[in-house]
Amino acid sequence: xxxNIFIAKDIVKQYGDYTALNQVNLEIPKGSxxxxxxxNGAGKTTLMRIINQIIAPDSGTLIFDSKPLKxxxxxxxxxxxxxxxxxxxxxxxxxxxxxxxxxxMPHNEALEKLKFWFKKxxxxxxxxxxxxxxxxxxxxxxxxVATVIHQPKLLIFDEPFSGFDPINAAIIRDEILELKxxxxxxxxxxxxxxxxxxxxxxxxxxxxxxxxxxxxIKKIKNNFRNNIFSxxxxxxxxxxxxxxxxxxxxxxxxxxxxxENATSNQxxxxxxxxxxxxxxxxxxxxxxxxxxxxxxxx
Amino acid sequence: MTILGPLLIAGIIILxxxxxxxxxxxxxxxxxxxxxxxxxxxxxxxxxxxxxxxFEEVNIIKEDFSASSYYALLDIKDAENFALYSxxxxxxxxxxxxxGKLSDILQREELKLAGIDLQILEGVTTQIxxxxxxIGEEGETTGNAEVSFGIxxxxxxxxxxxxxxxxxxxxxxxxxxxxxxxxxxxxxxVKPFQLMMGKILGVALVGLTQFMLWxxxxxxxxxxxxxxxxxxxxxxxENSEMGQEQSVIVSELLKSLAGINIAQxxxxxxxxxxxxxxxxxxxxxxxxxxxxxxxxxxxxILPITIPLILSFILMQPVMxxxxxxxxxxxxxxxxxSPIIMMVRLPFGVSNAELILSMALLVVGFLATxxxxxKIYRTGILMYGKKASYKELxxxxxxxx
Numbered sequence: 083x084x085x086n087i088f089i090a091k092d093i094v095k096q097y098g099d100y101t102a103l104n105q106v107n108l109e110i111p112k113g114s115x116x117x118x119x120x121x122n123g124a125g126k127t128t129l130m131r132i133i134n135q136i137i138a139p140d141s142g143t144l145i146f147d148s149k150p151l152k153x154x155x156x157x158x159x160x161x162x163x164x165x166x167x168x169x170x171x172x173x174x175x176x177x178x179x180x181x182x183x184x185x186x187m188p189h190n191e192a193l194e195k196l197k198f199w200f201k202k203x204x205x206x207x208x209x210x211x212x213x214x215x216x217x218x219x220x221x222x223x224x225x226x227v228a229t230v231i232h233q234p235k236l237l238i239f240d241e242p243f244s245g246f247d248p249i250n251a252a253i254i255r256d257e258i259l260e261l262k263x264x265x266x267x268x269x270x271x272x273x274x275x276x277x278x279x280x281x282x283x284x285x286x287x288x289x290x291x292x293x294x295x296x297x298x299i300k301k302i303k304n305n306f307r308n309n310i311f312s313x314x315x316x317x318x319x320x321x322x323x324x325x326x327x328x329x330x331x332x333x334x335x336x337x338x339x340x341x342e343n344a345t346s347n348q349x350x351x352x353x354x355x356x357x358x359x360x361x362x363x364x365x366x367x368x369x370x371x372x373x374x375x376x377x378x379x380x
Numbered sequence: 381m382t383i384l385g386p387l388l389i390a391g392i393i394i395l396x397x398x399x400x401x402x403x404x405x406x407x408x409x410x411x412x413x414x415x416x417x418x419x420x421x422x423x424x425x426x427x428x429x430x431x432x433x434x435f436e437e438v439n440i441i442k443e444d445f446s447a448s449s450y451y452a453l454l455d456i457k458d459a460e461n462f463a464l465y466s467x468x469x470x471x472x473x474x475x476x477x478x479x480g481k482l483s484d485i486l487q488r489e490e491l492k493l494a495g496i497d498l499q500i501l502e503g504v505t506t507q508i509x510x511x512x513x514x515i516g517e518e519g520e521t522t523g524n525a526e527v528s529f530g531i532x533x534x535x536x537x538x539x540x541x542x543x544x545x546x547x548x549x550x551x552x553x554x555x556x557x558x559x560x561x562x563x564x565x566x567x568x569x570v571k572p573f574q575l576m577m578g579k580i581l582g583v584a585l586v587g588l589t590q591f592m593l594w595x596x597x598x599x600x601x602x603x604x605x606x607x608x609x610x611x612x613x614x615x616x617x618e619n620s621e622m623g624q625e626q627s628v629i630v631s632e633l634l635k636s637l638a639g640i641n642i643a644q645x646x647x648x649x650x651x652x653x654x655x656x657x658x659x660x661x662x663x664x665x666x667x668x669x670x671x672x673x674x675x676x677x678x679x680x681i682l683p684i685t686i687p688l689i690l691s692f693i694l695m696q697p698v699m700x701x702x703x704x705x706x707x708x709x710x711x712x713x714x715x716x717s718p719i720i721m722m723v724r725l726p727f728g729v730s731n732a733e734l735i736l737s738m739a740l741l742v743v744g745f746l747a748t749x750x751x752x753x754k755i756y757r758t759g760i761l762m763y764g765k766k767a768s769y770k771e772l773x774x775x776x777x778x779x780x
Contacts, residue, residue, distance in 0.1 A: 098774060134568045136761070153571075161568040167561025184569040228565070 086145075087112040087236055087267045088133065093142035095128055095291075102128040103139070104291040110236075110269060110284070115262055117278045117299075118271040119369075120288035121377055126271045127164060129288070130238050133269070134161045147235065157186040162229040164240035164271075166222050168213045175209035178228045185232040192231065199227045203253070218245055226254060230261065237261065239270035243277055255281060275370040285369070287376055295376050299369070306372050309340045310365040311349060317357030326352060337365065387597070407451040407474060412438050418456050421485045428477060430454070441465075454478065459486065527726075529699055535649055535722040536695045543656050543688060543718065546587040547664040551677065553579050554668030554760070563760045572757035576669075577749070580661045584654065591653075648725055651738060656718025659745040660688065666752035669759030670767040670775075687715035695723050702727035712737050714744025751776070 088110040095103040103125045110116050120126050131137045133144070135156060144151035146158070169177055175196070182192035200206040203223055213221055222245050230237060242258070243251045258268055259281060272278060278285060278299075285302065287295035295302060310329065313336045320336055322328060325344040329337040340349055346364065353359055367375075411430045413419040422430050431450070433441070438455065441448045445467035452466040452474070462482060464470055488498060554576075557563040566575055667680040691710060698707040702724050710720040711729070717737050721729070758775040759767070 131761075136564070136567045156569055159568070161565070163561065163564040163568075165561040165564065167563070167565060169557075169562055170560055181565065181569070184566065225565070 085111055087147060088269075089143075089145040090129070090133070091143045091145075093129070093132060093139045093144075095125075095132065095137070095139050101291050103132075106142075106288065106291070106293050108286055108293070108296065110267060112267055113262060113265055114267055114283040115258065115281050116267070116269045117282035117285040118269055118288065119278065119285055119373060120271075124288045125291040126288055127240060130161070130240055130269070130271065133236075133238060134159060136161075157232065158235045160185075160229045160232065160234040160237045162225060162237075162239045162242060164244070166218075166225050166245070168221055168225060168228075170214040171212055173209070174211055174213060174216070174224055177213065178224060178231065181228045182231045185234075187232050195231055195233075196227070199231060203227065203257075219247065219250055222246065223250065226257070230257075230266075233266075235265075235267060237266055237268045239268065241272055242270050243272060243274055251277075275368060275373060278369045287373065289377050295372070302372065303366055303369075306367045306375065307364075308367065309342070311338050311340065311346065312336070312361070312363045312365045313338055313349075313353060314360040314362075315353065315357045316360060320356055322349075322352055322356075387601070408449060409474075409478070410437070410441055410448070410450040410453040411456075412453065413456040417459070418482060418485055422481060425477060425481070428474065529726075531645070532699055532723040532726045533695065535645075535725070536692070536719045539649075539653055539656055539718050539722055540688065540692050542587060542591070542653060543660050544685070546583050546657055547661045549586075550580055550583050550661045551664040551668035552674065553583070554665050554756075555671065555674055555677075558669065558672065558760055558763075567760070572760060573753045576662075576665050576753060576756045580658065580665060580749075583661065584657060587657065588654075645725055648734070649722060652718040652722050652741070655714075655738070655741040655745055659714060659718075659741065659748050660684070662745065662749040662752035666755040666759070669756040670762075670772060672763055676767075687713075688719070691716035691719040695719065698723050699727075708733075712740055714741045717741055 086109050088108070090106060090108040093103050093106040094101075106125070106129060108129075118126050118129070128137070132139050133151075135151070135153065146152075146155050172180075178196050179189070179192055182196065183189060187195070197206070200209065203226075205220070205223055205227075208216065208220065208224070213224070216224070226242070229239070239258075242254055246254060255277065258270075262268060282299055284298050285295070286293055315334055315336065318334060320328065320331070322338065325341040326349055327339045327341070329339050331337075338349065340346065350359075350362060353362070406427055406429055408429050408431060410433045411419050411422065412433050412435065414435075419430075419432055424430055433453075438453065441450060441453055442465060445453075445465075452464050452470050455463045455465060457463070462478075464475065464478065491498065557566070557575075563575070570578075663684045664681075667677055667684065670680065671677050694706065694710060694716075698704075698710065698720055701707060707720065707724055710716045711724050711733070717740065721734070721737050725734075754776050755772055762775075
């Protein structure tokens with residue numbers, strides 16, 4: 083119990099006839115980066131709103147830090163919604179201060195921390211500008227600061243990288259990693275599978291309101307291993323014994339599938355005789371492959 | 381706008397009056413008549429000075445008007461032919477003044493010919509004034525139906541304006557938060573109900589502050605204006621009958637104002653202003669939460685403001701019959717009572733009725749607030765769906 087910052091059990095949410103979430107279960111380990119994946123309309127945003135107490139589930143239990151989720155926990159949770167938004171006519175500094183205080187931060191502490199973050203992200207010169215004067219990417223940076231400022235235990239980002247150019251996306255990614263180092267747990271939803279590969283420890287894949295995959299990335303990838311190896315040889319028209327099936331061949335780049343009773347070393351041995359091995363690597367399924375396969379199989 | 385508002389209104393009222401008072405130069409009118417029927421009786425007025433001229437001068441003047449010092453030339457041929465010559469269009473006021481004077485003269489002559497003595501005529505037209513006296517608990521106080529009418533009307537209009545103005549302000553704020561999407565961020569920190577009430581109360585305070593400022597500024601400006609006008613009209617007032625009449629009217633006014641319970645009026649005004657505002661602004665907030673853009677609010681605004689508009693239209697009938705059935709019921713129903721009760725108050729309402737009406741208003745705004753809260757908390761996160769009444773009903777029954 084202690085190892086999970088958040089547990090959702092059998093969450094059900096319906097809007098009239100439409101079921102948004104159907105018996106969803108989640109366990110978010112403390113201090114991890116958790117990826118919430120799923121096609122559009124799967125129910126990710128609904129789930130995130132439930133964690134934030136923006137909406138309440140029809141049934142199910144929510145446990146935050148070993149205790150049932152209560153209203154006061156909002157001070158320990160930060161939320162960056164997918165549709166970013168700030169008051170257009172308000173000044174940046176004033177607005178982030180207001181949002182920080184809404185989360186329960188005392189005025190002076192909020193001011194200090196804000197100045198710290200603004201300096202860190204090099205946006206201090208925007209303090210007195212109105213939000214409408216900034217570009218979309220700039221406003222998102224500001225909103226990022228407003229989300230993390232009160233040092234919550236749990237951060238929830240809905241598509242944090244969308245709208246950022248590669249440089250700024252990398253900055254946000256680094257900030258997320260640093261926050262993790264500091265002990266914060268982070269949940270984020272995204273369609274960018276590379277970011278999931280880069281920084282997530284655990285994931286959950288949701289489709290049509292149901293969890294179809296959940297757990298540590300390493301384990302999931304292991305489960306989806308299909309024993310395919312990528313081999314580059316300087317031999318054309320390669321032939322191999324039965325237990326090694328050549329799936330495809332592009333310019334001497336072979337995809338070879340090993341049957342269950344064979345090992346990779348055996349393949350290596352078989353290949354040595356056939357020519358010069360230029361590269362030999364197991365093709366571990368990417369999250370993108372896993373995503374597509376899991377959703378298609380539904 | 382808070383400061384500018386009263387200044388603009390004061391300006392609109394004061395400036396033209398001031399300019400109008402300045403514009404009264406004396407005009408010299410040349411007067412020619414073959415006989416002396418009219419010219420002997422035509423007297424100078426404040427603005428017109430008649431100078432009789434001989435026949436020879438008439439054509440000289442007509443040829444070159446600007447050379448003469450006359451504003452116009454009145455040529456009287458006989459009792460039916462008058463012509464006013466000038467090198468520019470004569471002003472309406474001069475024309476009507478001359479016409480009036482001439483027809484007065486004609487009328488008196490005809491009455492004389494009919495054998496009516498002018499002295500008797502003057503004695504006949506008198507102004508009658510019936511004093512209204514209200515028999516109250518503390519004895520008799522002078523009433524004044526016109527003043528009550530005026531105050532009731534003013535209060536009714538003010539409340540109507542304010543509810544509309546500030547109600548739509550709330551609605552616009554809700555829509556802005558929806559379109560800028562900040563509402564989702566805020567809702568992760570506070571409950572939707574808190575956000576809605578915070579906005580309603582915040583705008584209420586803005587409204588009260590503006591209102592206070594308007595009153596203070598209006599008092600300041602009107603005292604300035606009084607001083608200004610007092611100087612200019614003091615001289616005129618001393619000499620004219622009008623001035624004396626005016627001071628009589630003013631003292632009557634003050635006497636009857638005392639007859640109207642100022643304290644009761646003021647407290648009730650604030651109460652109904654706030655109560656009516658709270659009732660309607662909750663509905664405005666609900667409308668704002670149901671749409672995505674201000675353009676879509678039209679279909680909803682009309683139904684919810686019909687009671688308000690109705691009470692505005694019915695102000696007059698109520699004032700003509702302040703104790704009738706219509707007035708009684710409208711001053712109790714929370715949707716119309718803010719305006720109608722205020723309109724009734726100067727005419728006197730029993731304390732029991734007043735308290736009942738206030739209590740019902742409180743129940744009213746509590747009811748609309750809880751109804752609005754249900755619609756608000758679902759609507760603010762709902763985008764793209766064209767909200768219809770069926771949809772809204774569904775939202776009312778959604779669980780938190």
